[in-house]
Amino acid sequence: MRSTTTRRAGRYFVACLLMCWGSASWAGAPIVIGTGDASGVYLTVGQAICRLYQQSTGSDCEPLSTGGSLYNANGVRTRDFDFGIVQSDIQYAALQGTAEFYDSGPSPELRALFSLHAEAFTVVATSPGIRRFDDLMGKRVNVGNPGSGHRATLDALLKVKGETESVFTLASELKPEDMTRVMCSGKLDAFFYVVGHPSRAIDNATRRCGAHLVEVSGPDVARLIAETPYYSVTVIPGGTYANTPDDTTTFGVRATLMTRADVSEESVYQLVKSVFEHLDGFRRSHPSLARLTPRGMIDNGLTAPLHPGARRYYEEAGLLPPDTH
Numbered sequence: 014m015r016s017t018t019t020r021r022a023g024r025y026f027v028a029c030l031l032m033c034w035g036s037a038s039w040a041g042a043p044i045v046i047g048t049g050d051a052s053g054v055y056l057t058v059g060q061a062i063c064r065l066y067q068q069s070t071g072s073d074c075e076p077l078s079t080g081g082s083l084y085n086a087n088g089v090r091t092r093d094f095d096f097g098i099v100q101s102d103i104q105y106a107a108l109q110g111t112a113e114f115y116d117s118g119p120s121p122e123l124r125a126l127f128s129l130h131a132e133a134f135t136v137v138a139t140s141p142g143i144r145r146f147d148d149l150m151g152k153r154v155n156v157g158n159p160g161s162g163h164r165a166t167l168d169a170l171l172k173v174k175g176e177t178e179s180v181f182t183l184a185s186e187l188k189p190e191d192m193t194r195v196m197c198s199g200k201l202d203a204f205f206y207v208v209g210h211p212s213r214a215i216d217n218a219t220r221r222c223g224a225h226l227v228e229v230s231g232p233d234v235a236r237l238i239a240e241t242p243y244y245s246v247t248v249i250p251g252g253t254y255a256n257t258p259d260d261t262t263t264f265g266v267r268a269t270l271m272t273r274a275d276v277s278e279e280s281v282y283q284l285v286k287s288v289f290e291h292l293d294g295f296r297r298s299h300p301s302l303a304r305l306t307p308r309g310m311i312d313n314g315l316t317a318p319l320h321p322g323a324r325r326y327y328e329e330a331g332l333l334p335p336d337t338h
């Protein structure tokens with residue numbers, strides 16, 4: 014015969030199971046998303062995602078300002094935070110343990126939620142003589158802060174050309190929020206930025222110090238695109254910025270949202286649901302998000318496996334067929 018204490022413990026267990034499960038399934042959990050520098054698009058996008066998550070679940074969400082993609086992939090990998098906005102080339106390198114992640118090795122626990130806006134490898138120069146990427150050799154450039162995705166993408170391009178950052182007479186490591194001011198003061202000839210357009214930093218540089226966009230194309234770029242699953246030809250339309258009336262051809266990536274396999278299925282499900290069910294508002298939060306589609310967000314730029322919480326939402330919403338494995 015069961016004692017009263019055992020019966021009470023049993024009732025408590027059942028009550029707790031209902032309450033705890035109930036609250037976890039609707040409230041989600043507090044989350045942190047690694048984003049980027051104050052002058053980039055990642056921070057705005059992270060703020061928009063957090064707003065939607067907070068409105069839908071009532072739980073806290075912090076869009077953390079960081080050094081960029083490399084910092085975010087590392088932060089997620091090493092469990093400093095659970096979510097990060099990461100360029101698709103960095104996502105691939107972190108998962109596979111290549112390029113900047115060669116020493117740390119593969120991180121097979123990384124998972125994708127969805128992709129975001131297109132980002133172009135953008136070169137902004139002041140001197141009218143700099144028209145193409147190869148004109149930058151021997152010039153003073155900002156290669157980007159350590160932790161930034163643009164620094165890693167620049168290094169990938171230099172590598173395919175058989176070059177290193179030593180081809181520049183100066184390779185400064187300023188953050189995006191400082192590079193325009195320093196270039197406009199005459200101390201730099203150009204900077205690199207992998208960013209969604211229109212970008213405030215580039216708008217400032219072109220309007221305030223007469224800078225223009227530089228073409229990044231040719232056989233080396235074509236080889237880089239052909240050899241990788243994450244780069245594609247990208248065109249920044251003429252007239253987007255001052256002093257650049259014609260289209261600028263370059264290459265680009267997708268921004269993506271990443272997490273790890275051990276992060277709760279419920280939080281990921283709630284996060285994905287809060288964005289996809291309010292996609293119109295989300296698209297309006299930055300012009301570079303304006304053309305996002307649910308299909309494109311699942312199909313483009315993701316090289317890591319989908320997190321089960323994301324997959325659950327996509328199956329429920331009819332965006333993916335049920336996983337029969």
Ligand code: GLU
Nearest residue numbers: 049053054055081082162
């Ligand atoms: N793509 C840049 C990076 O990964 C960040 C761009 C942004 O903040 O919008 O570092």
